[in-house]
Amino acid sequence: xxxxxxxxxxxxxxxxxxxxxxxxxxxxxxxxxxxxxxxxxxxxxxxxxxxxxxxxxxxxxxxxxxxxxxxxxxxxxxxxxxxxxxxxxxxxxxxxxxxxxxxxxxxxxxxxxx
Amino acid sequence: xxxxxxxxxxxxxxxxxxxxxxxxxxxxxxxxxxxxxxxxxxxxxxxxxxxxxxxxxxxxxxxxxxxxxxxxxxxxxxxxxxxxxxxxxxxxxxxxxxxxxxxxxxxxxxxxxxxxx
Numbered sequence: 001x002x003x004x005x006x007x008x009x010x011x012x013x014x015x016x017x018x019x020x021x022x023x024x025x026x027x028x029x030x031x032x033x034x035x036x037x038x039x040x041x042x043x044x045x046x047x048x049x050x051x052x053x054x055x056x057x058x059x060x061x062x063x064x065x066x067x068x069x070x071x072x073x074x075x076x077x078x079x080x081x082x083x084x085x086x087x088x089x090x091x092x093x094x095x096x097x098x099x100x101x102x103x104x105x106x107x108x109x110x111x112x113x114x
Numbered sequence: 115x116x117x118x119x120x121x122x123x124x125x126x127x128x129x130x131x132x133x134x135x136x137x138x139x140x141x142x143x144x145x146x147x148x149x150x151x152x153x154x155x156x157x158x159x160x161x162x163x164x165x166x167x168x169x170x171x172x173x174x175x176x177x178x179x180x181x182x183x184x185x186x187x188x189x190x191x192x193x194x195x196x197x198x199x200x201x202x203x204x205x206x207x208x209x210x211x212x213x214x215x216x217x218x219x220x221x222x223x224x225x226x227x228x229x230x231x
Binding site (some may be wrong): 004009035037042043044045046047050091093100101102104105106107 | 145147154155156157158159162164172202204206208210219220221222223224225
């Protein structure tokens, strides 16, 4: 069975600084997807970034980028130039190829302060 | 605007009572999902459906039931058999890709918070 582990329950960062959220996963699958979702206080889940396991190049979306280390089964999220609106819970999620089941980590609460 | 609508936003249930949470999407997505979120835990899959009139159990289906009579609707019933129903419930939907490496990301509704009176 696949598992996703987020070892940092809470993180904080000053506005305009950079922060990295950690995520590790365990799977015997070779083909899969990894996601980072953001859940602000409004509780809506918003997709931040997505990585296909077969791609060696790390995904980037504006200020968000990932460090995907397939051999180490690590998928960290880097937020550059942090903004107050980045304050939220961040969930790492795994989906094996050809399934529709997302496996979520327990989340990291990020607080951005002025 | 296209999106997923969950209603109600807050719901209260008495002991022994069944309640139904609504989820409607106008994104023309084939697949729909129900998740439960508890404090300190990630989302856990309750049920999902890839096609009308068909659905599969997720990891925590006991005490829940669903139906998929229409493509755009996927209601979740929390039955009296669910002993700890107090939680935040999220509905999601996605397209179904074809061919390899085509899984599509899921889009989420705003959620329903269910509490026991």
